[in-house]
């Protein structure tokens with residue numbers, strides 16, 4: 001069976017390890033390139049993407065992550081992890097880098113001051129009921145390329161336009177919100193299915 005690594009440089013690593021275990025996956029933390037080489041897929045947790053970017057560079061993980069993504073490794077990123085998967089970051093720090101892989105532009109801390117943290121029911125494509133979306137200084141997806149499938153949007157409210165908050169491109173999955181904090185593991189189960197299908201394709 002597949003082994004899923006959780007990038008354990010910073011952020012809510014433990015919550016993802018638990019959510020993956022409850023989604024019947026084998027999961028373990030990944031901090032070093034040798035550990036990355038031993039897993040079939042990776043989750044990039046929520047946290048702070050600027051710090052995560054720095055640590056990924058200093059732990060020598062940024063290039064190996066990019067190489068694995070280019071070879072088709074499945075990756076799921078929540079919140080800061082979504083930012084790490086974006087090809088383009090708006091309102092990032094000047095020296096901030098991403099792994100990239102999803103043809104999208106995300107805006108960091110996009111929901112603004114009055115709305116730094118909030119919760120909202122989110123309809124995710126393919127799910128038969130809404131998930132409880134927990135947003136904490138979350139990014140939104142400002143635009144996507146043709147290969148990106150939009151899985152969820154935060155509905156328009158109070159004159160604000162609707163915003164993309166979940167996407168998939170091939171084996172890459174990203175959410176603005178934090179399903180790892182809710183006890184509802186359907187997003188993790190979706191990712192586990194993506195991982196299993198990717199492994200089956202490799203034969």
Ligand code: GLN
Pocket residue numbers: 045046047048049050078079080081083108109136137138139
């Ligand atoms: N604002 C954080 C960032 O820029 C993301 C917050 C989160 O992961 N909850 O990385």
